[in-house]
Amino acid sequence: MIDFLKEHYFFILIIVNYLLAISAIITVLLKNINPTKTVSYIIILALFPFFGLVIYYLFGQQYRKTKIFNRKHIINSKVIQSVGEKLKSEEQDLAVLNKKLDDKIKLIKLLKASEQSPLTIRNEVDILFNGEVKFERLLKDLQNAKNHIHLEYYIIKDDVIGTKLLNIICEKAREGIEVKMTYDDVGSKLSSKMKSQLNESGVNHFPFMPVVFSSLTGKSNYRNHRKIAIIDGEIGYVGGINVSDNYVNTKDSELYWRDTHLRIYGEAVKVLQFHFLTTWDFVTEKTIEVKQSYFPKTDCKKDVAIQIAASGPDTDWANIMEAILTAINNAEQYIYITTPYFIPNDQVITALQIAAKIGVDVKLIIPKRSDSWVAESAANSFLEPLLEAGVEVYLYYKGFVHAKTMVVDDIFATIGTCNLDNRSFNINFEINALIYDSEESKILKDQFKKDITDCEIIDFERWKSRPKINKLKESFSRLWAPLL
Structure with a gap:
């Protein structure tokens, strides 16, 4: 028996790998998570023995519902x-804010449903x-x-x-x-x-x-x-x-x-x-x-007025992502976003496209050079549909832009730790301050305009004609986007 195991150990390991992989694939399918993420895990588990299992057990576990925190x-x-x-x-506080924010009051109501995100005024x-x-x-x-x-x-x-x-x-x-x-x-x-x-x-x-x-x-x-x-x-x-x-x-x-x-x-x-x-x-x-x-x-x-929005595996909902989506969907004049890592989900892409197409001034600042070539390439793969919809994308070249901010219509701003990527939305523990104030929003808007002077804007026609090798690298990196 021992001799048989020694002679066929690799074959046995492959069998064990695929038994575990099949179990993991069934688990992923039963979770009914994002189809793109599901396909990414299935491909990795099927095509990369051993490595695929490591990736799944490091990155594939979802704890939002199982609660690794006990609060x-x-x-x-x-x-x-x-x-x-x-x-x-x-x-009376909400009534005063309602006049200032108009339809943006929906944002407050969204988070107010969470007992951990009370609206604070003073x-x-x-x-x-x-x-x-x-x-x-x-x-x-x-x-x-x-x-x-x-x-x-x-x-x-x-x-x-x-x-x-x-x-x-x-x-x-x-x-x-x-x-x-x-x-x-x-x-x-x-x-x-x-x-x-x-x-x-x-x-x-x-x-x-x-x-x-x-x-x-x-x-x-x-x-x-x-x-x-x-x-x-x-x-x-x-x-x-x-x-x-x-x-x-x-x-x-x-x-x-x-x-x-x-x-x-x-x-x-x-x-x-x-x-x-x-x-x-x-x-x-x-x-x-x-x-x-x-x-x-x-x-x-x-x-x-400030709300603190926290999200992570210990929260029932992706509070920060939902707040960002609500703010985008309610914008009427402009949306200015700065983020070092831009690997958005379909909801964010669609929301930004719709905003730009109905005439909202949508501008995005991301680094020209990221600290991760995979993250940079994956981010680039999302830009073409945004540019086509009229979103202005600026590449920051003065250094590395690490700010995670958004300002909308001179009345709403958010500053925090959350990037516009899957890891921040669904995996890591993040926290943002949501600010409902025209004075502070204008300060952040002015800084955004100042940062643009250290950026180069992407020309849509030139972007479409970039080298095919770049597009291939971006498409390959995008396969990993749900895992990044």
């Missing part, structure tokens, strides 16, 4: 329920362009912390800017300030020395879904792509900028990095706090005390 403890907390009641919008915001501006404000706020600091980031590195930030939170922890920090185990890199310093200083820190070989896992599924900082429950940060030197433009920077972040003072910070606590409850695997001090009263006098 029951946090949601049922008396403090959370009390805060939720206080954040419920009064009818907020003051600062839109921060690029990492050097964000970190100047953030480091100052961290130094002034009086009660607690909560950090949740996809990437934290102990390079120059990272060490600066980490030294500050260590100092604050030694002063007796509560410091909690969670970081994605794939995206982040912290040395053993830095982890020891954090431990000795009293900083509570946990990786999100640890992996054995983080350097080899690349973009394995269900990563925490959020970037959240909360200081004393009053000040919050959310947006595209991670904690790394890559995001800070200095005279020594090899690549100019164009990004956008948001600083919030006011009620919306309470919603950011809620989402941080659900993550913390998960990564620590311990029942945590939800303190009233996490949700202090603020004396904010400004009225910038």
Whole structure:
């Protein structure tokens, strides 16, 4: 028997592979997911023995319905329920907003159906362009912390800017300030020395879904792509900028990095706090005390309406994607989108085409050169039908554009962590701030127009006549689009 196994081991492995592959294919079919994604998995499982199974088990599992998070403890907390009641919008607030937003009120109603996305009115915001501006404000706020600091980031590195930030939170922890920090185990890199310093200083820190070989896992599924900082429950940060030197433009920077972040003072910070606590409850695997001090009263006098939309395998719906689609479908004047990764689903493509064809000014900024040739080629494969419908596509060439923003009709804007791709819509944990305010929307619109001066517009006729080898590469990369 042993001799038989030795002589035919490869044949036996192939049989086992295809038995598992058939089981996986049946599972994919029964899920009734997007047909394109279904076909992609079937092709990979059928044509690539062993490799196909690895790809499926890394990227093919869907957890939105099975809930890898258990948020029951946090949601049922008396403090959370009390805060939720206080954040419920009064009818007069909605009436005032309705006049400002016209039909865009549908967007608020869409997310209001989710108890984790209350509309908050009393907020003051600062839109921060690029990492050097964000970190100047953030480091100052961290130094002034009086009660607690909560950090949740996809990437934290102990390079120059990272060490600066980490030294500050260590100092604050030694002063007796509560410091909690969670970081994605794939995206982040912290040395053993830095982890020891954090431990000795009293900083509570946990990786999100640890992996054995983080350097080899690349973009394995269900990563925490959020970037959240909360200081004393009053000040919050959310947006595209991670904690790394890559995001800070200095005279020594090899690549100019164009990004956008948001600083919030006011009620919306309470919603950011809620989402941080659900993550913390998960990564620590311990029942945590939800303190009233996490949700202090603020004396904010400004009225910038904000909803915090979070999505991921722990949410019942793809909240951010649905908000983006609703905003596009309700646009009347213009839609300006900036995204580093543009691998949209059919719904987004169709919505943008329809908007452009009925006369809405639709403009899209994407990088001229991406940090991934597959993502770049896949993105290029989606551009022709948009250009044909009248969408203006701009390629940012000054450096790398990493901002994830959209502004519509001078009354709605979103800034957050969500890219316009399948990974952000359906796989990773993401969070966006939805802003209903003409003043802030115009600031973002002005920046968009400024960024266009560092772009080249795609000419439709020239684009159609690009080399066939490019088109072939794009078509090949597009096969992988549902998995990217």
